[in-house]
Amino acid sequence: MSMSRRFFLKSSSALAALSFIPNSVKAFYQDVKEKFFVKKQMIPIQLEINKKQYSLTVDSRATLLDVLREELNLTGSKKGCDHGQCGACTVHINGEQALSCLTLAAMAQGKAITTIEGLADGDNLHPMQEAFIENDGFQCGYCTSGQIMSAVACVNEGHTGSVEEIKEYMSGNLCRCGAYNGITEAIQQVAK
Amino acid sequence: MSYFFDSKNTEQMPKGRVEGIAKVTGKAKYSAEYDIPDVTYGVMVGSTIASGRILKMQIEEAMKAPGVIDILSHENKPYVSGFSGMKEMPDNRFGLPIFYTDKVYYNDQPIAMVVAETIEDAMFAASLVKAEYEEAIPETDFAKKAKEVSLKETENDRGSVGAWENAPYKVDQEYTIATEVHNPMEMHATIAQWKPNDKLVLYDKNQGVNRVQSVISSLFDIPTDNIHVISEFVGGGFGSGLRVWPHTIAAVMAAQQVKRPVKVMLTRPQMFTMVGYRPESWQRVKLGADKDGKFLGVIHQAKNISSKIQGFSDGITRVTRKIYGFKNVKTEEAIVDLNVPMPTWNRGPGDTTGCFGVESAIDELCHELKLDPVDVRLKNIAPYEMETGLPWSTNYLNECLEKGAELIGWKNRNPVPGSQKEGDYKIGYGVAVGMWGSGRSYTGASIDMQKDGVITVRTAMTDIGTGTGTGMQNVAHTVTGIPKSKIKIELGNSDFPKAPSQGGSRGMASVSSAVYAASLALKRKVAGYAWPDKDANTLNIDDISLSDKGITYKDSFLPYADIFGKNNLNDIKVEEFAGPGEERKKYGFCSSAAHFYKVKVHEKTGKIKMDRMVIVADAGRIINPKAAANQVIGAGAGGIGMGLLEEQLIDFKTGRLIGNDLAGYHFAVNADVPLIEVSFIGKPDPNINPSGAKGLGEVGIIGAAPAIANAVFNATGKRVRDIPITVERFFNA
Ligand code: FES
Ligand code: FES
Numbered sequence: 001m002s003m004s005r006r007f008f009l010k011s012s013s014a015l016a017a018l019s020f021i022p023n024s025v026k027a028f029y030q031d032v033k034e035k036f037f038v039k040k041q042m043i044p045i046q047l048e049i050n051k052k053q054y055s056l057t058v059d060s061r062a063t064l065l066d067v068l069r070e071e072l073n074l075t076g077s078k079k080g081c082d083h084g085q086c087g088a089c090t091v092h093i094n095g096e097q098a099l100s101c102l103t104l105a106a107m108a109q110g111k112a113i114t115t116i117e118g119l120a121d122g123d124n125l126h127p128m129q130e131a132f133i134e135n136d137g138f139q140c141g142y143c144t145s146g147q148i149m150s151a152v153a154c155v156n157e158g159h160t161g162s163v164e165e166i167k168e169y170m171s172g173n174l175c176r177c178g179a180y181n182g183i184t185e186a187i188q189q190v191a192k
Numbered sequence: 193m194s195y196f197f198d199s200k201n202t203e204q205m206p207k208g209r210v211e212g213i214a215k216v217t218g219k220a221k222y223s224a225e226y227d228i229p230d231v232t233y234g235v236m237v238g239s240t241i242a243s244g245r246i247l248k249m250q251i252e253e254a255m256k257a258p259g260v261i262d263i264l265s266h267e268n269k270p271y272v273s274g275f276s277g278m279k280e281m282p283d284n285r286f287g288l289p290i291f292y293t294d295k296v297y298y299n300d301q302p303i304a305m306v307v308a309e310t311i312e313d314a315m316f317a318a319s320l321v322k323a324e325y326e327e328a329i330p331e332t333d334f335a336k337k338a339k340e341v342s343l344k345e346t347e348n349d350r351g352s353v354g355a356w357e358n359a360p361y362k363v364d365q366e367y368t369i370a371t372e373v374h375n376p377m378e379m380h381a382t383i384a385q386w387k388p389n390d391k392l393v394l395y396d397k398n399q400g401v402n403r404v405q406s407v408i409s410s411l412f413d414i415p416t417d418n419i420h421v422i423s424e425f426v427g428g429g430f431g432s433g434l435r436v437w438p439h440t441i442a443a444v445m446a447a448q449q450v451k452r453p454v455k456v457m458l459t460r461p462q463m464f465t466m467v468g469y470r471p472e473s474w475q476r477v478k479l480g481a482d483k484d485g486k487f488l489g490v491i492h493q494a495k496n497i498s499s500k501i502q503g504f505s506d507g508i509t510r511v512t513r514k515i516y517g518f519k520n521v522k523t524e525e526a527i528v529d530l531n532v533p534m535p536t537w538n539r540g541p542g543d544t545t546g547c548f549g550v551e552s553a554i555d556e557l558c559h560e561l562k563l564d565p566v567d568v569r570l571k572n573i574a575p576y577e578m579e580t581g582l583p584w585s586t587n588y589l590n591e592c593l594e595k596g597a598e599l600i601g602w603k604n605r606n607p608v609p610g611s612q613k614e615g616d617y618k619i620g621y622g623v624a625v626g627m628w629g630s631g632r633s634y635t636g637a638s639i640d641m642q643k644d645g646v647i648t649v650r651t652a653m654t655d656i657g658t659g660t661g662t663g664m665q666n667v668a669h670t671v672t673g674i675p676k677s678k679i680k681i682e683l684g685n686s687d688f689p690k691a692p693s694q695g696g697s698r699g700m701a702s703v704s705s706a707v708y709a710a711s712l713a714l715k716r717k718v719a720g721y722a723w724p725d726k727d728a729n730t731l732n733i734d735d736i737s738l739s740d741k742g743i744t745y746k747d748s749f750l751p752y753a754d755i756f757g758k759n760n761l762n763d764i765k766v767e768e769f770a771g772p773g774e775e776r777k778k779y780g781f782c783s784s785a786a787h788f789y790k791v792k793v794h795e796k797t798g799k800i801k802m803d804r805m806v807i808v809a810d811a812g813r814i815i816n817p818k819a820a821a822n823q824v825i826g827a828g829a830g831g832i833g834m835g836l837l838e839e840q841l842i843d844f845k846t847g848r849l850i851g852n853d854l855a856g857y858h859f860a861v862n863a864d865v866p867l868i869e870v871s872f873i874g875k876p877d878p879n880i881n882p883s884g885a886k887g888l889g890e891v892g893i894i895g896a897a898p899a900i901a902n903a904v905f906n907a908t909g910k911r912v913r914d915i916p917i918t919v920e921r922f923f924n925a
Contacts, residue, residue: 040258040313059312066311075225076218078427080377081460085854088377116218129216133208136818139826140657141215142377142427148216163867171861174854176377176428177657178829179822180865 045109049074050118056105064108065089065100068115076116076145080174087173090146091115097153116145119152128152131189137182143175151187160191195221196424196661197680209662209819210681211425211655220425223397224381224457231383232261233311234446234456235318236439238300238465242330242531242847246294246303246323254306254320259313261450263321265304266291270448272441274411286411287502287534290438291445296325297501298531299847300465305442307450330531330847334472334497335368343493343524346509350578351520356489359480363556367477367549368914369897370839371497372470373463373857374538378427380467381457384443390414394421396440399433400693401652401686407436408444421686426656426694430830431537432467433656434695439466464840464852468536471496471506475549485561485568489520492550498527499534506535507542511894512550513579514782515589515627516572531847537695539830540890543628544897548834551624551898552913555905564607565623565902566597577780585779585879586886588810589625592786592873596623596808599869600788609909617792619803620907626894627784630812630877630886633698634771636689637706639668639714641764645740645752646678649710653691653703654684658889659819663700664707666815667883671711673737689767697783697887704815704883705770713766718743721759722750775879785809785824785891787831787899793907798919800836800904805868807896812886813876821870824892828868831896833859836916 041060046053049072058067065082068074068091077100080088084102091100092114100115119126128151131137138144150173154160159169166187167180175183196211214220239246249265262268275292290302304321308314331337383395392414398404401421409416426433439456447454458466478491494508509523538544558565570590576583597603605621606612612619637651649668655661661681669676682688692702715736720728722743737744742751755761790804805828814820837858841850851857876884897915904922905911912925 040316059310061312061316062310069225070311073227074218075221078222078377079224079379079457081854083460083853083855085460086377116216120217125213125216130207132216133212136208136822138215138657139659139819139822140377140426140428141211141220142222144215145218164863167863167865171863174377174859174861176375176430176859177822178826178860178865180829180860180862181825181867182822183862184867 043106045106047105047108047113048111049113050115058105060106062105063101064103064105067105068100074115074117078142078145080143087150088143088146090149090173092149092153097150116148119148126152127190128186131186135182135186135189136179137186138179139177143173147173147175147183151183154187155191160187194424194682195219196682209659210665211661222378222425222427223383223395223423224455226383226395228383228385228453231453231455232307232309232450233314234305234307234443234454235314236302236442236456236458236462236466237304237306237318237321238462239296239303239323240299241296241325241327242299242332244296244325244327246296247326248324249304250322250324251304254317257313257317257320259309260317261307261309263304263306264291264442264446264449266294270445272411272445273413286407287435288438290441298499298533300462300533302438302442302466305446305456307446307454332530332532332842332847333844334528334530337530338474338495338528341495341526341528343526346523346525349522350513350518351489353489353491353520353522355520356480359488360483361481361557361561362479363553363560364478365553365556365913367475367552369473369545369548369834370916371472372538372834372838373840374430374432374467374469375463375857375859376428376430376432379458379460379463380432380437380439382440382443383453383455384447385453386447390418392419392444394419396421396423397426397433398423398436399426399429399654399656399695401654401684402690403693404436404440405686411441412444419686423654423684426654426684429656429694430539431541431695434693435468435536437467460854461852464849465533468534469840470538471498471504471535473506473508473545475508475546477549477553479553479557481557481561483561485558485563485571487516487518487572490518491522492546493524494546495526495528497532497535498529499532500529501534503527503529504535506545508546511543511546511627514629515574515625517574517578532842539827540628540894543626543890544834544894547624547626547895548898548915551895552901555898555902556911566593566602569593569625580780582778582780585781586812586875586877587782587784588873588875589627589784589786592784592808592810593625595871596786596788596806599808599871600790600804600806602788605906609906614792617794618907619790619792620903620905622789622791622899622901622903622906623787624895624899624902625784625786626891627782628697628887628890628894630701630781630783630880631698632702632705632772632881633692634769635691635702635706636767636769637703637710638689638765638767639710641714641718643752643756645674646680647674648680648682649707650682650688651691651703651706652686652688653699654694656694658694658699658823659816660694660699660703662819663815664703667704667707668711671708672715673739675740678740689769697889700815700885701881701887704885705881706768708882709768709770710766713768714764717764717766718755719745721755721761721764779879781877781880781886783809783811783886783888783891785895787895789899789903791900791903791907793904798922800917800922802832802864802866805866807868807892808871808873809888809891810873811888811891812880813884814872814874815883815885820872820888823888824870825868827892828896829860829865830893831900832864834915835897835900837864839916839918
């Protein structure tokens with residue numbers, strides 16, 4: 001079991017602060033909160049990320065992407081829109097492409113999550129990672145994690161019949177740098 | 193800690209970029225990704241009106257939301273010396289004086305920042321922040337107001353308009369381009385962390401760390417050396433990172449106020465309003481020629497949208513004074529200030545816009561004259577730098593045109609519009625060219641050699657995806673002889689030797705000179721330690737070479753272990769600066785490109801597909817061929833956006849943008865872009881700098897949009913003068 005260091009610090013300091021407030025005030029505040037505010041709920045969850053088990057307590061509103069980036073310091077998955085429009089946050093859930101910004105962390109329990117950090121085998125890069133380097137399938141690199149996760153899915157699902165088919169499949173992953181030649185060629189190379 | 197160079201995997205490096213492993217494994221750290229203990233989250237809140245005044249902030253409800261620490265606004269902010277003395281807006285050099293004005297100049301102007309314990313808390317609370325306004329009627333309609341604004345000469349006329357008024361052939365047309373938004377994939381972000389003794393650390397997304405340093409220093413009145421800016425990985429910029437925007441300043445203010453580090457990342461919709469865009473524009477081009485297609489004169493007029501906060505002129509007519517050998521030129525511009533967010537430089541600023549007008553007009557002229565557009569351009573290329581009269585150092589635009597024509601098969605093009613078909617599609621070919629003034633700026637680089645012969649090359653310059661780091665490694669390797677696997681690169685950090693911002697295609701031309709100078713200095717310094725009896729400064733530098741093991745001078749070799757040992761050294765350090773010199777007084781410098789495109793236009797639906805794109809560029813020596821080609825490919829993709837897709841609309845009544853996210857605003861996706869065919873002339877420029885590299889980032893997009901429009905005309909006979917060429921505009925043309 002592993003736990004986010006930062007989460008631990010945060011929650012322990014919050015608990016410490018709470019203990020100074022008199023009980024009556026706390027109860028009153030609770031009442032007001034129940035009535036007027038959308039309730040923030042902290043919930044315990046278990047996630048399996050890159051073959052590792054994590055027990056966390058997260059905000060019920062937290063997306064998988066924010067939990068990866070902000071709680072677990074797994075910042076390889078990128079936020080390019082937070083609304084399912086760009087593909088930068090693409091991960092694999094149970095082996096299939098998924099947008100982690102559109103997935104609540106709580107929904108990903110009991111499933112095998114793979115992020116870009118889990119793609120390589122130790123220091124040995126995944127063939128798709130090597131192909132991206134070799135074909136210069138990126139410039140700034142910000143879309144790259146998502147591109148590679150989708151590229152792996154593209155090959156696994158067999159959408160590599162032609163340049164057009166690859167380009168169509170990969171069109172949910174935006175690259176503002178426009179490194180589309182290299183992305184397409186990397187996939188062609190791995191598909192061979 | 194530097195993430196740029198992963199020395200564990202050096203065997204990968206010969207295949208690609210220095211920072212390749214960091215980028216494909218997700219280990220690269222972009223500005224919002226540093227793990228800072230005790231960090232808080234800031235979320236920007238924008239105004240909901242486009243013009244008027246804030247009467248009162250309504251933050252009570254938001255303050256009660258769980259996790260909220262503070263809410264900054266003009267009613268609650270720390271002292272900022274650069275803003276506090278400021279009188280009325282506009283035109284202060286920092287742009288919006290964030291939280292130091294109650295005036296609202298545009299919709300979604302940042303008026304508050306919520307700071308909370310978690311990102312969820314901050315986002316939720318931000319949704320609860322409201323303000324009470326006194327509302328005025330905003331001015332937001334560019335086309336309408338542009339008519340009322342009068343033009344001013346940008347520079348003195350060259351020659352005279354009278355000289356060509358009776359030209360036998362003339363074109364006189366108007367062209368417009370919609371607002372285009374940079375939208376780098378990484379949304380702008382800053383982590384601001386104050387340290388004891390007025391020290392500040394900023395992890396910030398920008399294109400120039402020294403620029404951020406100096407702006408924050410003058411705003412907050414602290415010495416530049418107290419500010420440490422880290423921008424090691426920058427997820428794209430295209431110009432949006434050349435200024436210091438309000439959210440960065442807000443993060444610094446908030447961190448001061450809550451006494452904890454603050455992280456802010458803009459939302460995608462905020463990327464449309466808070467970090468600039470290429471302004472909507474209008475142009476009129478009047479062009480005269482004789483019957484052989486020799487240009488006699490041009491009048492180029494342009495207006496661009498600007499914000500009431502601060503005037504911004506895009507410099508649209510500049511390119512016209514340079515690219516062709518016009519003896520008679522008149523250029524006039526105006527800015528049209530409205531209640532809209534601030535525009536800024538966007539890839540190939542001004543010239544990209546100006547070239548759409550001029551290169552379209554030339555195509556119109558060629559059609560009228562029944563002359564070949566390639567021949568006409570070849571005939572009119574500027575024989576020297578027209579403004580200064582200086583000879584070109586190098587200008588191979590003619591070769592770009594010839595090579596491009598060859599590669600696309602220009603001779604198969606039928607000049608009669610609408611005459612070629614493939615299946616349901618009409619096909620057409622178009623050409624256009626672009627030019628960008630090249631140069632270099634004063635830039636520093638240092639090299640640090642360790643006992644094992646590994647060197648680290650450092651500069652403050654950022655690598656925004658341009659391949660700067662890899663180019664630095666190439667230069668250091670070529671000059672010193674040390675193998676690439678032993679050359680580490682660190683950059684994008686204000687602790688390293690000062691450098692200009694990565695922009696205006698000056699990055700490689702500038703930093704390569706500095707690394708060149710530092711590499712030579714290293715050779716001499718190591719030689720000096722190796723053979724103290726020789727005067728290292730007088731040795732022929734070409735006789736000295738370094739390897740991973742030691743130094744060679746003619747027939748003598750000394751291993752590093754001996755050199756470090758006998759001199760009792762821990763490392764050998766050099767730092768050098770290089771900048772433009774006398775060459776600027778002797779020559780004109782430019783990069784140029786020719787675009788040859790083939791389009792397919794579906795007859796019934798009006799769908800336009802880019803079938804082939806050939807781009808040939810003259811950018812001097814290409815230091816890093818893969819990354820250079822990639823730059824041009826990306827610029828071509830940007831050109832497709834400009835020509836066919838990208839258009840940010842505004843609701844005139846509210847001043848609110850329409851569909852400002854990545855679902856509403858379309859730039860080219862993979863399927864929109866064919867495999868772009870790039871080639872380079874590749875001849876080094878002997879005068880610009882020691883490496884002969886002229887700069888490349890801009891020229892790839894300058895001329896792209898008109899090449900598309902010209903190809904559409906060739907395919908269909910429809911001349912579309914307003915871009916992007918959406919289906920609607922295509923059918924209305
Ligand atoms: S961040 Fe998830 S799709 Fe853009
Ligand atoms: S590499 Fe920069 S967005 Fe794709």
